[in-house]
Amino acid sequence: MANMSRDLVEAGLGWSWTSGRIKQQIRCPDTVAIVARRSHAMGGFAIMHYLTNEAHLNLLAVCPSCQRTGIGRGLVGWLEESARVAGIRHIHLEVRSTNCTAQAFYRSLGYEEAELIPRYYNGRETAIRMVHKLRRNAGFTQGEQILNVPWGILVIPAKNVPD
Ligand SMILES: CC(C)(COP(=O)(O)OP(=O)(O)OC[C@H]1O[C@@H](n2cnc3c(N)ncnc32)[C@H](O)[C@@H]1OP(=O)(O)O)[C@@H](O)C(=O)NCCC(=O)NCCS
Numbered sequence: 001m002a003n004m005s006r007d008l009v010e011a012g013l014g015w016s017w018t019s020g021r022i023k024q025q026i027r028c029p030d031t032v033a034i035v036a037r038r039s040h041a042m043g044g045f046a047i048m049h050y051l052t053n054e055a056h057l058n059l060l061a062v063c064p065s066c067q068r069t070g071i072g073r074g075l076v077g078w079l080e081e082s083a084r085v086a087g088i089r090h091i092h093l094e095v096r097s098t099n100c101t102a103q104a105f106y107r108s109l110g111y112e113e114a115e116l117i118p119r120y121y122n123g124r125e126t127a128i129r130m131v132h133k134l135r136r137n138a139g140f141t142q143g144e145q146i147l148n149v150p151w152g153i154l155v156i157p158a159k160n161v162p163d
Contacts, residue, residue: 001033001045004061013096013122017059022047025058027158034078036062036071036151043151046075048083048091055083057093060102071151072105078153084134091134094120094127106130 005017025047026033032050036043044062048055057079062071080091094117095102103113111130120127 001035001059001061004045004063005059008061008064009059013125016122022059023161025049026156026161029158031058032079032082033156034075035154035156036066036075037154038151043069044071044075046079048079050083050086050088053088054090054092055079055088057091060093073109074151074153076109080132080134084136089134091132092129094129096121097126097128103128103130106132 002015002017002019002022005022006015010016022033025031028049030050031047033045033047035045042063043066045059046057046061047059048057057076060072060075062075083091091111092114093106093111095106097116109132111132114129114131117127117129119125
């Protein structure tokens with residue numbers, strides 16, 4: 001997960017989502033980390049932090065060879081459904097202003113641009129904050145309906161993370 005963050009999310013910025021930081025996230029009781037898994041292969045992962053009325057998507061990446069097969073949509077859908085059940089109404093996230101693919105992806109899921117945050121990344125690159133207002137009762141009931149591809153979603157339990 002850390003390597004994917006470095007190579008796919010943070011390329012050219014420096015590595016802030018190191019394995020130590022990701023382990024902290026997995027151990028945090030207010031955070032959920034999930035992976036899309038088939039056999040022993042990981043297709044992608046996502047990490048969301050849940051607050052009282054809103055949630056923040058901290059990280060999301062899909063392996064290049066699996067992109068555009070619905071895994072990203074499935075991961076975000078799973079986390080949004082959990083948020084809905086928890087009574088959360090807004091999801092927000094930041095995306096690099098240069099990352100047009102991710103912006104198109106989030107727009108396709110209903111996220112809207114809320115504000116620009118200059119020098120958000122490493123004091124250098126602008127972030128776009130995007131927000132999605134969740135609809136009540138819009139959810140799914142089965143994981144397979146969310147991730148409409150042959151991947152299962154696995155929540156990473158904190159106890160499985162070695163020191
Ligand atoms: C952004 C990312 C997570 C999308 O994941 P994905 O699994 O490839 O996306 P999906 O297959 O679920 O796509 C869902 C929809 O998003 C949109 N979309 C996805 N990739 C797109 C692209 N390259 N160009 C335009 N639209 C795109 C499409 O509307 C797509 O639906 P469609 O395939 O039916 O047309 C993936 O490209 C990725 O990991 N990128 C590198 C890391 C990254 O940028 N992470 C986000 C950091 S904020």
